[in-house]
Amino acid sequence: MATEQMTFERFQATGKVCEDLGAELCDSSFDEYGKARGRLYLDCLWIQERPTNGWLNGAEGRWFLLIGREDWLSDDLESLERKLYEFAIDEDYIAAGDSAHCQHRDSGRGVCVDCGEFLPSADGEYWA
Ligand SMILES: [Zn+2]
Secondary structure, three states: OOOOEEOHHHHHHOOEEEOOHHHHHOOHHHHHHOOOOEEEEOOOEEEEEOOOOOOOOOOOOOEEEEEOOEEEEEOOHHHHHHHHHHHHHHOOOOEEOOOOOOOOOEOOOOEEOOOOOEOOOOOOHHHO
16 A cells, blocks of 8 residues: 655645544544544544533643543644644654655654654754
């Protein structure tokens, strides 16, 4: 199966509003929120939006991302989208985008935030 190459911008552009993540993903773990609203990427990866009545634990952030056993709650949607993009590459949902013309910005985790390419530590050796 060919894995589609995708830059962060293209990945971000697959995002769309979903009014009922539980139904869309056939995942009953959303049921405690009734209809869990959020955003879907690649039709299968999701970021949940704070329900009208707030999160069950009263937390403040607008967007919720869960990957494995890590989760984040933030008002900064793009920062969560970048984590999800890295996850999508790690898990072979997509391949990193064309990096030939990328200036590469390290995410802090050794991955370019723009094209998704893995980067060596920022000691300059990459460019030598
Ligand atoms: Zn890059």
